[in-house]
Amino acid sequence: MDVLVVDHPLARARLTTMRDARTDNAAFRAALHELTVMLVYEATRDLPVAEERVHTPVARTTGYRLANPPLLVPVLRAGLGMADQAHKLIPDAQMGFVGLARDEETLQPTPYMESLPDSLAGRPVFVLDPMLATGGSMAYTIRLLTDRGATDVTAICALAAPEGIKHLEESAHPIRLVTASIDERLNDSGFIVPGLGDAGDRQYGAVH
Ligand SMILES: O=P(O)(O)OC[C@H]1O[C@H](OP(=O)(O)OP(=O)(O)O)[C@H](O)[C@@H]1O
Ligand SMILES: O=c1cc[nH]c(=O)[nH]1
Ligand SMILES: [Mg+2]
Numbered sequence: 001m002d003v004l005v006v007d008h009p010l011a012r013a014r015l016t017t018m019r020d021a022r023t024d025n026a027a028f029r030a031a032l033h034e035l036t037v038m039l040v041y042e043a044t045r046d047l048p049v050a051e052e053r054v055h056t057p058v059a060r061t062t063g064y065r066l067a068n069p070p071l072l073v074p075v076l077r078a079g080l081g082m083a084d085q086a087h088k089l090i091p092d093a094q095m096g097f098v099g100l101a102r103d104e105e106t107l108q109p110t111p112y113m114e115s116l117p118d119s120l121a122g123r124p125v126f127v128l129d130p131m132l133a134t135g136g137s138m139a140y141t142i143r144l145l146t147d148r149g150a151t152d153v154t155a156i157c158a159l160a161a162p163e164g165i166k167h168l169e170e171s172a173h174p175i176r177l178v179t180a181s182i183d184e185r186l187n188d189s190g191f192i193v194p195g196l197g198d199a200g201d202r203q204y205g206a207v208h
Contacts, residue, residue, distance in 0.1 A: 107136060
């Protein structure tokens with residue numbers, strides 16, 4: 001699997017704010033927004049462009065736009081905190097939604113929402129979720145996408161655990177990962193160490 005770690009100093013600084021247990025919900029959301037811009041910027045670096053003529057106030061020249069904008073798919077809840085920023089960078093992208101909650105005992109994803117185009121053949125997809133822990137939620141989401149014909153999927157995650165990367169590699173789906181950090185490991189509760197805690201709770205407050 002192709003893994004890109006965006007370890008730019010500004011990305012590291014935003015991630016540090018997110019990791020800090022003293023960071024409140026509003027500051028956490030702000031740091032995730034800014035980190036998302038950096039991750040999406042790098043994730044789009046090699047996308048094909050189409051040329052178009054543009055008239056500047058001075059002359060005609062060649063302009064560029066994304067030839068085939070990706071479908072953006074935030075995984076609720078935590079991925080919602082990446083959706084608007086990704087959309088601002090790629091305004092002509094369509095957006096789909098997947099809602100998953102990880103069972104705290106089994107660590108398996110429990111689906112509660114799915115809103116995706118019927119066919120994804122020939123369409124690149126960017127899945128937005130800050131956390132890749134066991135990889136169960138991402139693997140579930142990728143299966144929904146490949147079942148619809150997607151063959152070009154990029155997972156964009158603030159943090160990834162080695163266990164989650166291994167899970168995705170073993171699933172043999174066509175996928176690329178863009179992340180700001182590969183952390184050490186998972187703890188016995190399935191949380192990323194050192195991590196940042198529960199990315200949904202840190203943005204929106206605890207539900208349990
Ligand atoms: O790799 P995994 O072990 O599957 O864990 C990762 C998932 O856990 C978090 O969501 P959570 O289930 O906590 O839901 P939330 O976004 O509503 O908090 C996170 O946003 C991922 O979707
Ligand atoms: O550390 C973790 C693991 C899964 N989900 C989170 O939000 N945080
Ligand atoms: Mg959560």
